[in-house]
Amino acid sequence: MRILQTNLLPAFLSIVALFLVQSNLSVSSVHAQTVPTSQAQINLSFSPVVKQTSPAVVNIFTKTLVKERAVPSLFNDPFFRKFFGNNLPGRERKRMGRSLGSGVIVRENGLIVTNHHVIDSATEIQVVLADRREFSAELVLSDKDTDLAILKIDTEGEKLPTLELMDSDTIDVGDLVLAIGNPFGVGQTVTSGIVSALARTQVGVADFQFFIQTDAAINPGNSGGALVTLDGKLLGINTAIFSSSRNGGSVGIGFAIPANMVRTVVHSAEEGRELVRAWPGIAGQDLNADLALGFGLNRPGGVVVSNVYPGGPADKAGIRGGDVILSVAGKEVINVESLRFRIATIPVGEKVELELWRGRKAKTVTYLASPAPETPKRNEQEIRGSNPLAGSVIANLSPALAEELHLGSLWEGVIVKNVARRSPAHRISLQPQDILLNVNGVKINRVSDVEKALNKKTKNWTLVISREGRKRTLELKR
Incomplete structure (x- = not known):
């Protein structure tokens, strides 16, 4: 279970205490309203629902290979730690970690849905049914972005109880x-x-x-x-x-x-395919109260479009900068996160109507659910040789790669995907998700531009990168 720590306990206990006081003050009136008047009311229970649904809920046990460093007990002494710090001598060893979670059978043939974080890095997955039978499970699909994973167990033709997904x-x-x-x-x-x-x-x-x-x-x-x-x-x-x-x-x-x-x-x-979600094809921001007033709307809620990807699904639907997206398929859009969710749950290839606010008037457009395009191809390259970028892995940015790396509307350019430790790129503090803008006067639009710049012999280097939206210039001299 993902646990989100808070410091709300004192306030929470205060609310509970207040509730209990109020409950005691009005206990007679509450009882007068809730005393059962028939045998049917006395027997009211969740039991029928539990009997219907619980057989489709399973327990999941996993084993994970955990790497840890075995340090001789001698070096646990504070005297040695003072000198060695965290670089204590020892050898790496592996052990099996165990975790547990739950899952839900959604298909009679043994297809089970659970959380990605329940089975993440697991080397072995065991499923225990409500009737205590145990099965080894195969991981079919795991999606970190939604924190969902799909497992499959071999039922040898037996049909298992399932839960129907509602709207x-x-x-x-x-x-x-x-x-x-x-x-x-x-x-x-x-x-x-x-x-x-x-x-x-x-x-x-x-x-x-x-x-x-x-x-x-x-x-x-x-x-x-x-x-x-x-x-x-x-x-x-x-x-x-x-x-x-x-x-x-x-x-x-x-x-x-x-x-x-x-x-x-x-x-x-x-369908046995890679998970491909529909993509909005826009960049935007939440419509707050001040913006709503400026757009002539009587309340906040919606997404103000700031940029539209050329040739993308939003562009083809006729959406343009300055539009406010209010709903998708009749479902209200509250903010950017809700827009992404609404679009992502539309099957690719399906058409839906989007309600917009443009020029202080409502407008409806038809949106064709489409995945983020990988244009240009990422052309991933590891940089080698005698240059300050050596040890880095770079790639062409595209909407698809931007979605994969959670970069929002950063749709083009050349991105640093990885930097090897102790490499020249690491020594100049290059970081993953840096965007290369210029190398020795050569403007960088594609990986091929980087290769061209690195082929020029020089003793001094000037790199211009973008990091979290800010430009940085690195002057490197031998």
Whole structure:
């Protein structure tokens, strides 16, 4: 379970205390409203939903090869540490680390969805069904950006119980939900709560942030488990919690990846293809209250387009700089993160309508869901020889590579992908994601331009790079 530490415990306890006081003051009126009046009400229970859904939730156990340095006990003495620091003599050894999580069976043939971080770097994955049968699992697809992974177990033709993915856009705040998983490895556990909020985008546990928040108790080991509605459908995959305690205990703020994103990843796994998502093809910013006033809108919400990739899907749809994107396929766009989520969940090749605000008027355009193009080809090259860039790996930037590296609208140029330690490039403090702009007076647009500049014999070097949007010039003399 991804744990997001906070310092909210004192405030949280204060709120709980206030709630308890208020509850005691009004206890008679509450009881008067909730006393059961029939046998059916007395027997009201989540049991039928649990019996229907829990067989499709599995426990996942993984083994991971962990590298660590074995240091002789002699060198644990503070005297030796004073001289050696972290460079203590010893040898590297490997050991098996173990972790646990949960998963959900989404297809009868044994296709299981879980979190990427549950199986990340695992050398062995074991799945335990609700009836305690164990299976070795094969990793079919893993996507760090969404924190989702798809596993497959061999059922030898047996059909397994499954959970149906619902349309997660039909849920409302306040709806009752159940969280099912394997917290702390104690075994399958069910907790209940409500949908506390929708479209949470400031959680920071995945690149595509658009989470369902719930107060159903979620704890370490629940990762990859099911968040289900009372009609027995899968609303989301539990992935993270806020916690004010070191052991990661629940304080009633948990997050789940919506089923609509899960569906996209599952379909890619079923078709046996690489996960390819639709791409907005624009750069933009959130529409705040001040901007809304300037655009003639009565409230904030939406994305102001600042740049459109030429020939991309937004350009072909007729979107241009200065437009405000308000909705995708009838679903409201709140900010840039929600726009990315909405576009990414549209199947590639499908057409949807986007509502825009242009010139103080509403306008609708048709958007064809398309992946980010890899134009130009990345032409990845490792630089060698006697030059200050030696030891670096460079590539042509494209929208596809920019998406892969999470660079936003940085769509063109030559990017540094990697820098070898103790290399000339490392010594001049070159860093991954630096953009090469100029080498000895040669303007850099492609990898071939770098090769051309390096072929010129010179004793002195002038490099111009862009780092996090700022230009830097490096003068290097022998």
